[in-house]
Amino acid sequence: MCLKVNMNVAVRCENLTKTYDTGEQKVTALNNVNLEIRLAELMMLVGPSGCGKTTLISIIAGILNQDAGLCELFGENLLTMKSADKLRFRATKIGFVFQAFNLLPALNAAENVAVPLIINGVKREVAQRRAIDVLERVGLGERWKSLPAQLSGGQQQRVAIARALVHSPNLIVCDEPTSALDHKSGHNVMNLLKEVAVDDNRALVIVTHDARIFSFADRIAEMDDGHIISISDSPKTA
Amino acid sequence: MNYIAIKMLMGDTGKYIGIVIGLTFASLIMTQQPAIFMGFIARSYSFITDLGLPDVWVMDSKVQFIDDIKPLQDTELYRVRGISGIEWAMPLYKGMLKARMDDGTFQNCNVIGLDDTTLIGAPPIMLEGKVEDLRRSDSVIVDIDGATEKLARPPLVAGGAKIPLKIGDNLELNDRRAIVVGIAKVTRTFQSQPVVYTTYSRAKSYAPRERRQLSFVLVKAKAGQDLHELTQRITANTGLAAYTRQEFMDLTFWYLMKNTGIPINFGVSVLFGFIIGAAIAGQTFYNFTLDNIRQFGVLKAMGASNGTLLRMILLQAVFVGSIGYGIGVGLTALFGFAMRHSILAFQFSFQLLIFSGLGVSVICVFAALISIVKVMRLEPAIVFKS
Ligand SMILES: Nc1ncnc2c1ncn2[C@@H]1O[C@H](COP(=O)(O)OP(=O)(O)OP(=O)(O)O)[C@@H](O)[C@H]1O
Numbered sequence: 024m025c026l027k028v029n030m031n032v033a034v035r036c037e038n039l040t041k042t043y044d045t046g047e048q049k050v051t052a053l054n055n056v057n058l059e060i061r062l063a064e065l066m067m068l069v070g071p072s073g074c075g076k077t078t079l080i081s082i083i084a085g086i087l088n089q090d091a092g093l094c095e096l097f098g099e100n101l102l103t104m105k106s107a108d109k110l111r112f113r114a115t116k117i118g119f120v121f122q123a124f125n126l127l128p129a130l131n132a133a134e135n136v137a138v139p140l141i142i143n144g145v146k147r148e149v150a151q152r153r154a155i156d157v158l159e160r161v162g163l164g165e166r167w168k169s170l171p172a173q174l175s176g177g178q179q180q181r182v183a184i185a186r187a188l189v190h191s192p193n194l195i196v197c198d199e200p201t202s203a204l205d206h207k208s209g210h211n212v213m214n215l216l217k218e219v220a221v222d223d224n225r226a227l228v229i230v231t232h233d234a235r236i237f238s239f240a241d242r243i244a245e246m247d248d249g250h251i252i253s254i255s256d257s258p259k260t261a
Numbered sequence: 262m263n264y265i266a267i268k269m270l271m272g273d274t275g276k277y278i279g280i281v282i283g284l285t286f287a288s289l290i291m292t293q294q295p296a297i298f299m300g301f302i303a304r305s306y307s308f309i310t311d312l313g314l315p316d317v318w319v320m321d322s323k324v325q326f327i328d329d330i331k332p333l334q335d336t337e338l339y340r341v342r343g344i345s346g347i348e349w350a351m352p353l354y355k356g357m358l359k360a361r362m363d364d365g366t367f368q369n370c371n372v373i374g375l376d377d378t379t380l381i382g383a384p385p386i387m388l389e390g391k392v393e394d395l396r397r398s399d400s401v402i403v404d405i406d407g408a409t410e411k412l413a414r415p416p417l418v419a420g421g422a423k424i425p426l427k428i429g430d431n432l433e434l435n436d437r438r439a440i441v442v443g444i445a446k447v448t449r450t451f452q453s454q455p456v457v458y459t460t461y462s463r464a465k466s467y468a469p470r471e472r473r474q475l476s477f478v479l480v481k482a483k484a485g486q487d488l489h490e491l492t493q494r495i496t497a498n499t500g501l502a503a504y505t506r507q508e509f510m511d512l513t514f515w516y517l518m519k520n521t522g523i524p525i526n527f528g529v530s531v532l533f534g535f536i537i538g539a540a541i542a543g544q545t546f547y548n549f550t551l552d553n554i555r556q557f558g559v560l561k562a563m564g565a566s567n568g569t570l571l572r573m574i575l576l577q578a579v580f581v582g583s584i585g586y587g588i589g590v591g592l593t594a595l596f597g598f599a600m601r602h603s604i605l606a607f608q609f610s611f612q613l614l615i616f617s618g619l620g621v622s623v624i625c626v627f628a629a630l631i632s633i634v635k636v637m638r639l640e641p642a643i644v645f646k647s
């Protein structure tokens with residue numbers, strides 16, 4: 024894909040606005056949000072509960088449409104894309120890590136990791152082999168046959184990270200990747216993300232309110248009530 | 262993705278088994294009940310099918326089905342014989358007569374009287390004795406099921422096995438002696454009464470004295486004679502009803518369909534099986550999808566298209582459908598096998614396989630459809646909700 028605007032910018036949000044209308048009431052989750060996420064950086068999105076963090080990364084990841092404003096991923100506007108192209112874009116360019124891991128319980132670790140490749144049409148045997156390679160990189164090569172229920176929370180999140188990496192996406196979005204984990208496992212998961220996920224051709228956005236991991240960020244965007252109130256470099260204290 | 266779909270399905274063992282049980286139940290009821298029904302139907306005209314030789318059956322014009330006997334005068338036989346295009350025409354007596362048992366109780370028997378000289382209409386398979394023995398005085402032939410069940414002698418010791426009727430044993434038909442000279446195999450009749458064969462003249466002597474005793478005239482057409490033309494000619498000349506064998510079977514079939522509760526009873530059973538099976542399978546399948554809605558959301562977020570998810574759900578439905586159908590049909594076949602020697606009629610045809618296959622397919626499509634609608638409408642953004 025041709026990166027038109029700025030070689031360094033992965034995501035560019037301009038005046039993003041999103042309002043949820045449940046019928047009884049309207050909630051403005053995002054109000055004129057402006058944000059740039061650069062390639063090769065680990066950007067953290069922090070702020071109090073309900074300030075719009077999840078809404079923002081959902082729009083960035085192309086699984087939610089904004090009401091107004093622009094969101095460009097690698098120079099492409101997902102809002103105006105045809106839905107088939109949008110799916111293809113998500114399948115190839117984006118990796119996901121969730122707070123609740125969201126592994127498929129009936130599939131073993133390798134099969135779970137292989138899912139993004141299979142969605143991209145890779146043959147099952149090939150996908151499985153590549154999945155085991157990536158599991159090795161996250162330190163779970165030996166456990167590729169284990170079902171999610173047989174793994175600890177930290178191990179499950181490592182499988183999820185392998186799944187987010189296996190198809191070499193250019194953007195990885197993580198929503199509260201450590202908040203279901205104890206301090207030590209959370210720390211390990213962040214170390215792993217920093218080590219294996221950060222790449223010159225990739226941006227990482229991590230939503231968190233776990234202050235103990237702020238030091239892993241390159242930059243931190245702080246949100247409140249649907250706004251970005253500050254963007255600062257990492258405190259680098261841990 | 263197919264592999265993932267099947268793994269997902271089997272991953273939830275409880276629901277998987279629940280869906281399969283629902284579909285098994287539906288396909289079992291949808292094959293077993295109609296098979297019994299078809300067996301009944303075939304039995305209703307088995308007497309006509311067993312009688313292979315005659316081409317045309319002649320009877321009173323008001324007869325509605327095989328067991329609806331409206332006797333004719335013996336002279337009608339000679340009128341029929343006078344019609345052109347006929348090779349031969351023979352009398353047949355068919356009637357219910359009471360047989361007195363050794364213990365003093367009575368048993369209704371289906372007594373068949375065959376033409377004294379030709380014995381046309383004799384049972385096709387003789388297990389013991391010969392058809393010709395009917396020419397001996399007071400002789401009768403009894404069907405094997407009657408001989409071993411309803412006409413069997415009481416056990417010697419209480420609680421022992423009944424003693425089957427055998428050659429040489431005596432029966433009393435309307436206070437007249439009858440001697441068993443043969444045991445025959447016949448297709449069970451609709452009412453499953455014992456069948457007793459004898460000659461036409463002896464049957465008349467067993468029966469209560471009446472002016473009219475001829476039940477049917479059996480007619481063989483001359484070679485090359487058009488049967489339809491022949492039946493018309495017989496009716497025109499005698500005022501009697503004349504049917505080809507197939508026509509008489511159809512007449513009997515439709516009489517039972519229209520005038521008995523049998524088709525409705527079976528229809529209701531089949532409908533219940535269908536509805537209950539659909540409810541169990543549909544409900545459980547939908548619950549299964551709801552339980553896995555987050556997984557579908559994750560796949561959607563990761564770029565799986567609606568078409569892909571639709572195929573996954575359809576595959577899951579087809580998978581459980583095939584297993585349920587296979588087990589259900591298998592159980593029906595097993596049931597039929599277990600019942601093969603019993604009084605129960607059972608006819609498991611390939612049309613039934615298609616019928617129940619379609620029924621199960623309808624259930625699966627219905628079950629899949631509500632799940633598909635749910636998954637199609639799913640917003641992938643739910644994946645970030647905890
Ligand atoms: N699907 C929805 N329908 C209606 N309102 C919603 C929906 N999703 C989010 N909201 C509302 O929008 C606002 C922002 O929600 P969002 O989930 O983005 O916050 P968040 O910063 O991720 O919070 P948390 O830290 O608790 O996860 C909240 O007030 C929330 O109640």
Ligand SMILES: [Mg+2]
Pocket residue numbers: 076077078198
């Ligand atoms: Mg959130």
